[in-house]
Amino acid sequence: MKPLALAAIAPELAAWLDENAEAIDAGQDLAAQIVPQLGRADLFRVGVPAQDGGLDGTTVDAIEAIASVANHSLTAAFVFWGQRTFIEYLLQSPNEGLRSRWLPALLHGEFAGATGLSNAMKYLSNIESLQMSATRLEDADIPTRWTLNGSLPWITNLRREGFLAAAAFDHSDGAPPSIFAIPHNATGVVRSDDLDLIALRSSNTAALRVEDTVLDASWQITPDAPAFLVRVRPAFLGLQCGMSIGLARRALDAVSDSGAAARAAVDDETAQLTHELNGLSKRLFDGVQQGTFLHSPALLFEVRIGLASVVDAALRLEVQASGGRGYLRGQSGAARRVREAAFVPIVTPSIVQLKNQLAQHRKTNAA
Structure with a gap:
């Protein structure tokens, strides 16, 4: 039985990705090209209502x-996930x-989210506290504004x-946490050098810090982060599972x-x-x-954990089936995919974090 059919992507994009997959995994020279390439192929418009500039679906x-x-x-897919989730x-x-x-610039890959x-x-999920804080500025003569401070150690894309980055902020006045879109060129916004990843190096992954950055309500994605996060979590994790x-x-x-003998040896496992x-x-x-996942996130956590296990096992089978050829540079993409697969269990929320959440969920239900 074959896996479910892949959705078609433009032949030109497929060829570009195949030609450059090693380079964008191991280096950073092509990092600026990924978002425009995906945008030209209209991939960011998939699943977006036509009234908002998308292709429906x-x-x-x-x-x-x-x-x-x-x-x-996987590097390009990781960038795709970041952009499409924003x-x-x-x-x-x-x-x-x-x-x-x-939205128009984001949908066409002209700007990064x-x-x-x-x-x-x-x-x-009560795993950690918010790392960003917002303090409201009191001035009756101008629109509501906040001073933002904090840092996030790992953001992709x-x-x-140029970019907009979504981040959640705790409010010093006791208001519910809110989410802002932080523009790259706002005063006090500092992007670090790219993190020294072992793979996915063209994903524009870096730390972000805001120091006394002032934004008004026009940059607020939502004034009620907890309720918003519950609504978007199925898409956040669901899109992530696509990787x-x-x-x-x-x-x-x-x-x-692979060769007939190799296929036969692992046929049952495959x-x-x-x-x-x-x-x-x-x-x-x-x-x-x-x-379903809106009210039963544990079911989504189980799927994400299960998919990570399948990825791990599938890559081990590929290594077995490819043999020595897979250990030679330029002969197959097996080595790159093994590096890529090492990222699947640790992308947030990590498999360890999800397993802990499921354990707590079961304990609560048992009580």
Whole structure:
């Protein structure tokens, strides 16, 4: 049984990704090109309502699009996830002005959107406190403004050419935490050098710090972060799962394309993993489509954990099936995919964090 079919991406983009997958994983020379390449292929518009400038469809279509990119390059899929998730924030934001100002450039890959809400998602699950703070400025003569301070150690898609980064802030006056879109050129916004990652090095991943940055309500994605995070979490994690689905499919395809003797040796394992991958993908798509994960996030956590296990097992099978050829530079993408797969368990929320959440959930239910 073959994995579920991949959504089609433009042949030109597929060729560019295949040609440059090693370079964008191991280096940073092409980092500036990924967002424009994906934008020209209209991938950021997948699953976005036509009235907002998109191609219609659903979040499931966007997950499949990310999976299709991950089939060629996990680095590009990681960037895609960051951009498309930020777009999702604007789609679900009550701030119509912010959406109308920035959505067109984001949808066409002319500007970068970075989801800095990993800290906030962990805050939602009581894993850690918010690392950013907002203090309201009192001045009756001007619109409401806040002074923002804090830092986030890891955000993807902070393109040096320009970005908006979403971040959640605790309010000193006791108001609910809120989420702001932080423009790269605002006073006090500091982007670090790229983090020295072992892979995915063209993902424009860096730390972000804000020091006495003043923004008004026109930059506020939502004034109520907890309620907003609950609404966007299925898309946040669902889109993220697209990376695992695409990488696992590619590894299993590589096993199928190996020599007859190698295929026969791992045939039963390949069939079992393919069955698991298809089943987990269907659970993900059904849950996102039907809204199940809104009220039962534990079910989504289980899918994410399951997909990470399938990725790990699929890559081990690919290494076995490719043999010595996979250990030679330029002979296959097996070595790159192994490096990419090492990232799947640690992308926030990590598998360890999700397992802890599930353990607490079961303990609460048992009580």
